[in-house]
Amino acid sequence: MKEIVLAKYGEIALKGLNRNTFEDILIKNIRKRLKPYGKFAITKAQSTIYIEPNENITADELIEKLSKVFGIAKLCKSVVAPKDFDEICKITLDYLSETLEYAKTFRVSAKRADKKFPLNSPAICANLGGCILEKYPHLSVSLDNAEVDVIVEIRDTNAYIHAGRIDGAGGLPVGSSGNAMLLLSGGIDSPVAAYMMAKRGIHISAVHFVSPPYTSERARLKVVKLCEKLTGYCGNIMLFCVPFTEIQEAIRDNCPTEYFTIIMRRIMFDIAQRIAKKDECVALITGESVGQVASQTMKAMVCTDAVCHMPVLRPVVGMDKTEIIEIARKIDTFETSVLPYEDCCTVFTPKHPKTKPSLEEIEKGQNAYNFEPLIVQAVENTTSELIQVS
Amino acid sequence: MSIYFDNAATTKPFEECNRAVLRALNEKWGNPSSLHKMGIEAQEVAENSRKAIAAALGCESECVYFTSGATESNNTAILGAAKAHGKRRKKIVTTSVEHPSVSEAMKLLEANGYEIVRVNARSDGEYCFEDFIDAVDDNTCLVSCMLVNNENGLIMPVKKAFNSIKRLYPHIITHTDAVQGFLKIPFKASELNADLISISAHKIHGPKGVGALYIKKDVRISPHIIGGGQENKKRSGTENIPAIAGFGAAVRVNMANANENAAKAQELKSALFRSLMRLDGVSFNSGTEDSSPYIANFSVMGVRSEIMLHYLEEKEIFVSSGSACSKGAKSSVLKGFGLSDDRIDSALRVSFCAENTVGEVKVLCAAIADGIARFRKQ
Known part of the structure; x- marks a missing residue:
């Protein structure tokens, strides 16, 4: 019996003339995701991608990996049968024997994409249902609430039989919407923001600011670990680490204390933007949520956006912390995010930061010192590291 | 080195x-x-x-x-x-x-x-x-x-x-x-x-x-x-x-050298305390009597432990900000000894072995003095 994984796409199927482009990106992403497990036979037909497991990985493991690939709406593990009704019956009974033996109710659904197949869908359902009942008389048919949903798909080349599908990650294939630069602090919100934008097809690069000795090597390793967790969804991530100590010390020494955080963030956005340009990114992504902390008020965002000439995507801007945490747990970044290492955002935090800064005051505060040489130097000394799908 | x-x-x-x-x-x-x-x-x-x-x-x-x-x-x-x-x-x-x-x-x-x-x-x-x-x-x-x-x-x-x-x-x-x-x-x-x-x-x-x-x-x-x-x-x-x-x-x-080693550790601890006493705003969280010669704990007031620790790390000097078992978490033990939060936040633990030297202690103290000059502004 030959098992195969069917990956069905949702939103891509609605695309018009450029649908092929999306499909090709998705197939490329699937190949990349499965690269550690060797080569796979992957084909596409009728809004479905067919992936055959190889000797390194079982169909179940394959589905687990693919359930994180954006662009796939549904996944099912099915068996391949020739397009002959008797064969279909035989293979169904054989393939689903264990499932059917321990179930109480079932139903059969059929999808006849190949209209040349002699039986129509209701006839397939009725006849196959009859065969199953004959072999497993303890079963009863339930159309509304069946434990096992036996699905037969008659397609161009073969018939495929499976017992239900699981949800894929949804969204659009990563890379189909272009590149953006994530500001990754190591907290809970930024990995979630990355996940959400990757879901909309954006390929993610990340920038992280390090301030030794105020921050430790462990804080950087934590960010690397977060990137590793994200690669399951986002694919490979280029992580840029910006040395930020001198800039922070310069802000502390030359700017008004209560503006420290906002000025720091403006410089971070500025630097992120410069690196983004080099990395061919067209937008920035942050994990900001309105009002969560003093530097994430609307007025503060006005001040940070003033230095930006690319759009700043803030996918969690309207979410509560609990909602963000829920996603962080789902994508398994939460436990890593809450490790207690100091990150550069909390170094020198003023006791009473300005929550409603005016852009004019902030600019005046920042202009008290010429940060440009330090910024240029920080960008120059930025290191990069490719975090690969593992 | x-x-x-x-x-x-x-x-x-x-x-x-x-x-x-x-x-x-x-x-x-x-x-x-x-x-x-x-x-x-x-x-x-x-x-x-x-x-x-x-x-x-x-x-x-x-x-x-x-x-x-x-x-x-x-x-x-x-x-x-x-x-x-x-x-x-x-x-x-x-x-x-x-x-x-x-x-x-x-x-x-x-x-x-x-x-x-x-x-x-x-x-x-x-x-x-x-x-x-x-x-x-x-x-x-x-x-x-x-x-x-x-x-x-x-x-x-x-x-x-x-x-x-x-x-x-x-x-x-x-x-x-x-x-x-x-x-x-x-x-x-x-x-x-x-x-x-x-x-x-x-x-x-x-x-x-x-x-x-x-x-x-x-x-x-x-x-x-x-x-x-x-x-x-x-x-x-x-x-x-x-x-x-x-x-x-x-x-x-260890048994062959236990007494010698303890004497050596005592010498190192005394040297450390003598040097630290010359620095401003260092308070001692461990004494010299009824205390192991191998462990010294002190607070560099106004400089958070982690910052000083990583600063010393840059100079290849390795100390601890508390117990290594509780990576980064605040020491409940020092709290148990009745220390104030300020002192716990800036506490450093220096612990010796017989291979350490008085020269190393001097390097440490000089580095701490530099660290104070750089970080004690906040």
Whole structure:
């Protein structure tokens, strides 16, 4: 019996003339995701991608990996049968024997994409249902609430039989919407923001600011670990680490204390933007949520956006912390995010930061010192590291 | 060259230890429980180490049981003693400054209905043995008090407390976590009047992953790990012979030089304190009397521990901001000694071994002075 994984796409199927482009990106992403497990036979037909497991990985493991690939709406593990009704019956009974033996109710659904197949869908359902009942008389048919949903798909080349599908990650294939630069602090919100934008097809690069000795090597390793967790969804991530100590010390020494955080963030956005340009990114992504902390008020965002000439995507801007945490747990970044290492955002935090800064005051505060040489130097000394799908 | 001042976290294994580990791996890899010659030879390795440890503790070798380290020794001692002796007597006395492998075991017992009394330091940060005597009563099954505090080096009044407690309530089991005291400050099992003593190999230049629990003869505790009945049914699991071999080798080297090493550590600690006293705003969290010469704790006021630690790290000087076991978390132990939050936030622990030099201490102090100049602006 030959098992195969069917990956069905949702939103891509609605695309018009450029649908092929999306499909090709998705197939490329699937190949990349499965690269550690060797080569796979992957084909596409009728809004479905067919992936055959190889000797390194079982169909179940394959589905687990693919359930994180954006662009796939549904996944099912099915068996391949020739397009002959008797064969279909035989293979169904054989393939689903264990499932059917321990179930109480079932139903059969059929999808006849190949209209040349002699039986129509209701006839397939009725006849196959009859065969199953004959072999497993303890079963009863339930159309509304069946434990096992036996699905037969008659397609161009073969018939495929499976017992239900699981949800894929949804969204659009990563890379189909272009590149953006994530500001990754190591907290809970930024990995979630990355996940959400990757879901909309954006390929993610990340920038992280390090301030030794105020921050430790462990804080950087934590960010690397977060990137590793994200690669399951986002694919490979280029992580840029910006040395930020001198800039922070310069802000502390030359700017008004209560503006420290906002000025720091403006410089971070500025630097992120410069690196983004080099990395061919067209937008920035942050994990900001309105009002969560003093530097994430609307007025503060006005001040940070003033230095930006690319759009700043803030996918969690309207979410509560609990909602963000829920996603962080789902994508398994939460436990890593809450490790207690100091990150550069909390170094020198003023006791009473300005929550409603005016852009004019902030600019005046920042202009008290010429940060440009330090910024240029920080960008120059930025290191990069490719975090690969593992 | 790097300077390692974090010897309370772990120590560099001795050459002798490494050789013994390798020899056991290469030559004595039999299962000590096997009946044949190879088993007997492996068993011999364990027995030789056991003898060395027994000699260091001043006890018979039958009283030494190998474990996977001090955490297991502490868990076994506390949970095992409570299980064996706490059916009717539901009270346990301990301190508020124990290592997590003790304090977490206590929390578990507390959740299971035991009354845990945690003796606090007096307002001057000192522990008095009388406070332990006041805390115990007829209903107490176990007293557990560490011998040397791992964060500030304070020598706890274990000897006086246990001696009095045993005189008044002979039924009470006494346990001491002696990890930071073993082969560092002089003590013998008998004079401590301890029924149970936990020790670890990697704090005395031995390998990680091995420790021992001293169980006084005729003292009964329930095993914590059960199975094949190794270690006289007190600790099942095939013995970690290579690590045990290394443990024994490290103990022998330490024993030969124990007094010399302690004198050396004392010299280093005095040199450190003398130099630090010249700096502004350094407060000392550990004393010179009643304190292990191997551990010094002080606060550089106005500079957060982590910042100073990483600053020193950049200069290849390695110290600790508290106990290495609680990466980054605030020290509840120093709080237990009554220190203010400001002092805890800026506390550094410098811990020595005999290989450190006064020259290294001077380099450290100069680096701290530079650090103060750079960071104490906030």
